[in-house]
Amino acid sequence: MEETLAHPLEKYLRTEKLPHMWCPGCGIGTVVQAFLRAVDELKIEQDKVVAVSGIGCTGRIPQYIKFDGAHVLHGRAIPVALGIKLARPDLKVVVFGGDGDLASIGGNHLMHAARRNADLIVIMVNNFIYGLTGGQVAPTTPKEATTYTSPYGPDSKPLDAVKLVSAAGGTFVARWSTAYPVLLKESIKRAFSHRGFSFIEVISQCPELFGRINNFKSTYEIYQKIKKVGTIRRGISPYDAKYDWNSEISLGEFVNFEAPSYYDQLREIIEKAKGVKE
Amino acid sequence: MDLIWTTGGPQGSGIDTAAHIFTRAVAKAGYYVYGGREYFSNIKGRHSYLTMRISDTPVYSITEKKDMLVSYDAETVFSHFLDIAGSGALIYNTDESDFKLSSIPSMVSPLKVRIADSLGKAGSDITVKAVVEYLNSKGITTLGYSANDAVRELGRRLNESQLGKVRIMINTMAISLSTSILKIDKELVLEAIKDTFGTKSLAENQQAVNLSYEISSKWAWHGVTLNHMPVNGHRILIDGPMAVALGKLAGGLTFQSYYPISPATDESVYLEGHPTFSRNHSGEGNVVVVQTEDEISAIAMANGASLTGARSSTATSGPGFDLMTEGIGYAGMTEIPIVITDYMRGGPSTGLPTRNAQADLLQAVYGGHGEFPRIVFSSGDHIEAFYDAANAFNYAERYQMPVIHLVDKSIMSSYAIIDETLIDTEKCKINRGKIAVGKQDGYKRFQLTEDGVSPRSFLGSPNRFWLTGDEHDERGHILDDSVMRTEMYVKRMKKMELAEREIPESEKYLAYGSSSSRKIIVGWGSTKWPIIESINRLQKEGNEIGFIYFKMFSPFPKGVKRLLEGKEIIDIESNYLGQLGILLGNEISVNPSYHALKVNGRMVSASEVYTAIKLMVENGEKKVIMNGTA
Numbered sequence: 001m002e003e004t005l006a007h008p009l010e011k012y013l014r015t016e017k018l019p020h021m022w023c024p025g026c027g028i029g030t031v032v033q034a035f036l037r038a039v040d041e042l043k044i045e046q047d048k049v050v051a052v053s054g055i056g057c058t059g060r061i062p063q064y065i066k067f068d069g070a071h072v073l074h075g076r077a078i079p080v081a082l083g084i085k086l087a088r089p090d091l092k093v094v095v096f097g098g099d100g101d102l103a104s105i106g107g108n109h110l111m112h113a114a115r116r117n118a119d120l121i122v123i124m125v126n127n128f129i130y131g132l133t134g135g136q137v138a139p140t141t142p143k144e145a146t147t148y149t150s151p152y153g154p155d156s157k158p159l160d161a162v163k164l165v166s167a168a169g170g171t172f173v174a175r176w177s178t179a180y181p182v183l184l185k186e187s188i189k190r191a192f193s194h195r196g197f198s199f200i201e202v203i204s205q206c207p208e209l210f211g212r213i214n215n216f217k218s219t220y221e222i223y224q225k226i227k228k229v230g231t232i233r234r235g236i237s238p239y240d241a242k243y244d245w246n247s248e249i250s251l252g253e254f255v256n257f258e259a260p261s262y263y264d265q266l267r268e269i270i271e272k273a274k275g276v277k278e
Numbered sequence: 279m280d281l282i283w284t285t286g287g288p289q290g291s292g293i294d295t296a297a298h299i300f301t302r303a304v305a306k307a308g309y310y311v312y313g314g315r316e317y318f319s320n321i322k323g324r325h326s327y328l329t330m331r332i333s334d335t336p337v338y339s340i341t342e343k344k345d346m347l348v349s350y351d352a353e354t355v356f357s358h359f360l361d362i363a364g365s366g367a368l369i370y371n372t373d374e375s376d377f378k379l380s381s382i383p384s385m386v387s388p389l390k391v392r393i394a395d396s397l398g399k400a401g402s403d404i405t406v407k408a409v410v411e412y413l414n415s416k417g418i419t420t421l422g423y424s425a426n427d428a429v430r431e432l433g434r435r436l437n438e439s440q441l442g443k444v445r446i447m448i449n450t451m452a453i454s455l456s457t458s459i460l461k462i463d464k465e466l467v468l469e470a471i472k473d474t475f476g477t478k479s480l481a482e483n484q485q486a487v488n489l490s491y492e493i494s495s496k497w498a499w500h501g502v503t504l505n506h507m508p509v510n511g512h513r514i515l516i517d518g519p520m521a522v523a524l525g526k527l528a529g530g531l532t533f534q535s536y537y538p539i540s541p542a543t544d545e546s547v548y549l550e551g552h553p554t555f556s557r558n559h560s561g562e563g564n565v566v567v568v569q570t571e572d573e574i575s576a577i578a579m580a581n582g583a584s585l586t587g588a589r590s591s592t593a594t595s596g597p598g599f600d601l602m603t604e605g606i607g608y609a610g611m612t613e614i615p616i617v618i619t620d621y622m623r624g625g626p627s628t629g630l631p632t633r634n635a636q637a638d639l640l641q642a643v644y645g646g647h648g649e650f651p652r653i654v655f656s657s658g659d660h661i662e663a664f665y666d667a668a669n670a671f672n673y674a675e676r677y678q679m680p681v682i683h684l685v686d687k688s689i690m691s692s693y694a695i696i697d698e699t700l701i702d703t704e705k706c707k708i709n710r711g712k713i714a715v716g717k718q719d720g721y722k723r724f725q726l727t728e729d730g731v732s733p734r735s736f737l738g739s740p741n742r743f744w745l746t747g748d749e750h751d752e753r754g755h756i757l758d759d760s761v762m763r764t765e766m767y768v769k770r771m772k773k774m775e776l777a778e779r780e781i782p783e784s785e786k787y788l789a790y791g792s793s794s795s796r797k798i799i800v801g802w803g804s805t806k807w808p809i810i811e812s813i814n815r816l817q818k819e820g821n822e823i824g825f826i827y828f829k830m831f832s833p834f835p836k837g838v839k840r841l842l843e844g845k846e847i848i849d850i851e852s853n854y855l856g857q858l859g860i861l862l863g864n865e866i867s868v869n870p871s872y873h874a875l876k877v878n879g880r881m882v883s884a885s886e887v888y889t890a891i892k893l894m895v896e897n898g899e900k901k902v903i904m905n906g907t908a
Binding site: 014017046047048050051052060062063066067068069070071072073075076078079080081082083084085086087088090091108109111112266269270273274 | 532533535553554561562563566568570571572574575576578579580581582583584585586587588590604605608612737738740742743744745746747748755756
């Protein structure tokens with residue numbers, strides 16, 4: 001009888017949905033693995049996690065991981081997640097999204113969730129491009145890069161989501177890359193224990209749509225580029241962190257401090273309101 | 279007994295509060311009141327006015343001719359004197375007698391031209407004095423007082439040298455002049471003031487009321503007076519957003535997200551303002567109310583909360599309703615129970631932000647890409663709005679679909695004095711629909727069933743599931759298999775057939791008046807009471823006419839066809855296209871022959887509906903545009 005070895009993380013996977021839809025060499029798998037390892041190591045109850053995502057390649061994560069989940073409209077993962085969290089504060093609500101989903105069409109929600117210090121973990125996989133729609137320029141695309149809709153380069157400079165979220169009020173802001181899966185996993189673990197808004201950007205490779213057109217001939221080549229451009233900087237301010245395709249994309253935890261989370265602030269209001277006579 | 283009383287003044291000057299005091303005082307004297315508020319999209323300064331109808335029986339509409347116009351500024355006089363009834367009265371401030379029409383910058387010039395034309399003085403300037411003379415020539419009573427003298431005298435009596443502090447009571451004084459000649463007991467006015475402000479400044483207000491009663495004692499008024507009548511039971515003053523908010527609370531609302539927009543905001547303000555309004559007296563309210571960053575987020579958040587089992591809703595108005603379209607479609611696709619209250623205002627675009635319209639009907643029924651099941655229904659008065667707001671959650675959860683509750687701005691910004699027993703929370707039953715209780719092996723959130731409804735489970739419950747806005751299989755997984763696509767599509771749409779079968783006819787439409795008349799009127803929302811009142815009046819004159827009042831538009835009550843087939847249909851609505859008429863044609867192949875339509879943004883009055891019906895029935899006019907500004 002042939003013996004098959006179960007994957008150590010199999011209990012977290014909807015194996016009936018495999019094979020997954022991601023391209024060979026895609027960085028999203030690394031992010032999924034880092035996330036599942038974090039959950040496993042922290043021994044978080046599987047029924048207490050809800051994964052919410054919008055549209056795009058990253059948006060498909062909740063389909064493959066065995067938690068309650070919602071795959072919602074393009075850009076709307078954060079408000080749906082916050083609705084879930086407010087109605088069930090005992091749940092751990094995690095948002096997965098790409099750079100287009102969270103920083104472009106969902107940008108307003110990202111900004112305001114950070115401002116509120118909403119009790120959410122947001123993991124943004126940044127591959128510099130719109131993947132699922134076929135390789136269009138994204139707000140994160142470096143000036144030096146080419147896409148199908150910006151054959152002469154993007155019309156404007158990219159958005160650094162780390163600075164945006166920090167400035168808006170996020171209390172845990174980090175950036176890692178697929179080249180550092182263990183550090184990413186550790187950071188996700190810290191996000192789970194952080195009270196308030198946790199934002200983790202993961203610089204990731206899209207060999208098919210971003211790699212090819214930018215002359216990276218293989219997954220290996222673009223992975224090497226991501227490895228090289230990502231520089232770990234400990235203890236620097238998010239405003240000193242670099243987002244520069246030519247020289248450096250700074251990695252690390254740039255913000256991590258305690259402040260009343262959205263839930264805490266609502267509880268404060270409830271206490272105040274209790275004193276009010278109808 | 280029927281009296282129309284109007285007051286006006288600059289927005290933000292306390293005119294609303296003064297009208298509240300008047301309404302409460304009249305209610306305490308034993309009368310019912312229904313009042314509409316008209317205002318500009320402005321916080322302070324522009325002319326706003328309130329029209330109150332006072333009656334010894336419950337009323338839910340207003341008429342145009344004013345029996346009493348109470349003013350203290352020239353703009354109010356100019357804006358409304360043409361609507362004073364022949365037997366009516368104007369109370370005005372003589373300090374502004376020489377004010378010219380041309381000197382009022384806030385009045386729009388087309389209105390100025392219309393006023394001059396009406397007086398036969400086209401091209402020339404008009405003063406308040408000229409208006410008073412004109413009214414006198416028509417036999418209308420004009421009652422003048424000097425606001426400056428009154429303020430000085432009040433200052434003297436209160437020992438207050440800073441007259442600015444006294445002047446803020448001018449509204450109270452002006453309305454007291456009218457309660458005085460209507461023979462309402464001074465004590466009732468003071469009680470009403472106490473209800474409104476508490477005991478703060480009660481002594482000062484008492485002096486103000488006394489002075490008004492002294493001033494008006496010299497006036498000769500031979501018109502109607504409000505003799506005190508016994509009040510049976512308790513009566514309450516209610517407005518539209520309050521009725522809807524209370525209905526939602528009675529219906530078990532636990533989550534409301536919204537983005538500020540006129541005129542829907544008041545509902546969420548009411549909910550925010552009553553944070554300890556609970557069912558279990560815990561001192562903690564039942565509802566999380568969240569102001570979001572935009573309407574897209576408001577509907578998304580409400581959807582998220584609903585997925586955990588919270589009864590959730592949002593309230594918005596035209597432009598916000600547009601933005602919510604994607605979230606409503608998502609709820610349709612993923613079978614999320616959600617309630618959207620749309621306060622209909624004048625569109626398109628920003629349109630008339632503070633004025634009435636019934637022009638969102640087709641959007642509510644057909645809006646959004648693709649096809650999805652939904653309930654669309656509306657309310658015709660405050661009491662209906664209360665029960666409908668509560669019942670909306672039952673529709674949403676029983677059929678697992680978005681429910682769009684349409685309410686007209688003109689009802690929502692109106693006040694009504696009603697018998698408290700008419701708002702009975704005991705009558706609001708909660709039906710949560712099919713729910714998967716406990717852990718179920720092989721749970722399928724979108725299980726194909728006979729009636730299309732699958733047992734619902736909640737995020738964070740033992741039945742683990744996920745869902746997607748993509749087409750999916752029974753477990754909720756993304757799937758674009760052609761066979762499953764059809765099965766899942768049909769399953770969703772079948773729920774509409776279930777709703778059509780199950781929801782009683784009485785929740786879909788009601789028939790009033792004669793069922794045998796050759797002509798029959800159709801209408802919905804805020805035209806309900808103006809039409810009922812008109813057909814009652816016509817009946818007294820010997821003209822029998824029927825009226826089908828529509829409440830539900832999706833699923834469309836096809837059973838109504840037997841009442842409309844072979845009739846000549848008169849469609850009365852506040853829109854340009856005759857949207858209910860279009861639905862009748864689409865759904866049951868009957869088409870209106872006559873239309874009375876209104877797009878000027880003002881409330882539809884009973885008197886203009888009556889006139890319009892006469893024009894259609896007696897003169898055979900096919901299309902009447904109503905232009906009243908009651």
